[in-house]
Amino acid sequence: MTIRTMSTRLGAAIAASTLVLAVPAVALAAPGGTTTLATTTPTVAATATGTASNPRCTPAVFAAAQQDVEAALASRSATLTSLAADVRAAGALTAADRATITATLQSTTAGIQQLTAQVPTATTCPELRVDATSMVQTYRVFAVVAPQTHLAIVADKEAAVEALATGDEPGIQRLITTAQQSGKDVAAAQAAFADFRSQVAAAQAASNGVDATVLSQTASSYPGSSPVLVDARNSLQTADTDLHAAKGDLSTIVSALG
Amino acid sequence: MPIRSRKSVVAVVLFGSGLALAACGGSAAHVVGSGATRPTPVTASTTTVPATPATSAPTSVPGATTTTVAPVGTAALNQLNTDLGSVDDSLGQANNDLNNAKGDQ
Numbered sequence: 133m134t135i136r137t138m139s140t141r142l143g144a145a146i147a148a149s150t151l152v153l154a155v156p157a158v159a160l161a162a163p164g165g166t167t168t169l170a171t172t173t174p175t176v177a178a179t180a181t182g183t184a185s186n187p188r189c190t191p192a193v194f195a196a197a198q199q200d201v202e203a204a205l206a207s208r209s210a211t212l213t214s215l216a217a218d219v220r221a222a223g224a225l226t227a228a229d230r231a232t233i234t235a236t237l238q239s240t241t242a243g244i245q246q247l248t249a250q251v252p253t254a255t256t257c258p259e260l261r262v263d264a265t266s267m268v269q270t271y272r273v274f275a276v277v278a279p280q281t282h283l284a285i286v287a288d289k290e291a292a293v294e295a296l297a298t299g300d301e302p303g304i305q306r307l308i309t310t311a312q313q314s315g316k317d318v319a320a321a322q323a324a325f326a327d328f329r330s331q332v333a334a335a336q337a338a339s340n341g342v343d344a345t346v347l348s349q350t351a352s353s354y355p356g357s358s359p360v361l362v363d364a365r366n367s368l369q370t371a372d373t374d375l376h377a378a379k380g381d382l383s384t385i386v387s388a389l390g
Numbered sequence: 391m392p393i394r395s396r397k398s399v400v401a402v403v404l405f406g407s408g409l410a411l412a413a414c415g416g417s418a419a420h421v422v423g424s425g426a427t428r429p430t431p432v433t434a435s436t437t438t439v440p441a442t443p444a445t446s447a448p449t450s451v452p453g454a455t456t457t458t459v460a461p462v463g464t465a466a467l468n469q470l471n472t473d474l475g476s477v478d479d480s481l482g483q484a485n486n487d488l489n490n491a492k493g494d495q
Binding site: 207 | 470474480
């Protein structure tokens with residue numbers, strides 16, 4: 133073997149390895165984000181000569197590719213575990229939303245666990261591709277499940293804050309009235325209270341129904357789910373800004389009456 | 391003390407006591423005396439501010455309006471601040487999710 137040949141082979145091996153390792157999550161996924169597992173036809177097939185139609189999984193790099201898929205599955209499992217913990221800690225989640233999210237997380241976790249057990253038994257690139265495609269397209273842990281879970285948590289937290297703030301309004305008004313009756317100048321407090329009510333109402337308008345919208349998204353909704361989730365995020369961000377403004381108003385009220 | 395003043399004092403004490411009782415009971419310190427059933431707060435509160443009016447209100451009659459309103463309003467503000475911090479944290483996680491979904495794309 134000449135030095136030139138060795139160099140070429142070494143370069144090719146490094147390139148193939150790097151390619152597989154660089155894109156672990158999608159390395160073996162079939163192109164096109166909308167193909168479902170049921171209809172996916174693996175396009176990678178090792179030939180009798182050992183070459184493949186797709187350089188991302190060849191017999192030469194099969195072991196590395198398999199490890200990449202296993203790592204991608206582990207990453208999804210870790211994310212699902214973290215999401216479950218977030219749901220448990222989110223006391224403001226409504227019972228209905230909690231049940232919906234929990235069901236999604238349980239079914240997704242079961243599916244990922246099944247793939248985790250299955251992938252090590254794969255012996256060919258086509259087998260690995262089917263599993264990798266399922267991992268991405270059947271479950272969409274990163275693109276759908278994670279954001280919809282956190283957005284639903286945000287939506288319900290905001291709804292709880294809005295309910296608390298609304299419930300405070302009569303009491304705040306009584307505080308202002310009492311202060312006024314004792315001779316205190318309450319003009320600033322009254323103005324801040326008016327804005328407080330306005331901000332809380334605006335927050336309610338922005339966040340209302342967002343939880344149902346995000347939880348109606350599924351893995352099969354992708355890629356159409358992406359703009360839906362981004363819009364939901366924007367609405368919740370608007371509500372958050374409104375609630376921070378309400379907090380500023382309450383601070384003004386406290387200072388004015390103090 | 392004139393009758394009118396005594397009535398005002400009694401009213402303030404009762405109001406302050408009501409606030410204190412409402413604030414000490416239930417699930418959170420986030421109370422401004424609305425009397426309505428309180429929604430569950432976003433975060434579990436360990437605020438001890440509501441305890442102040444419970445002990446101070448009966449002994450600070452003339453200044454009850456000042457000494458009671460401020461702590462309760464502060465408690466509500468603290469609770470709102472804590473709750474919004476929790477909202478911001480979750481919103482940050484959602485943003486992170488949306489910005490790092492390429493593994494599924």
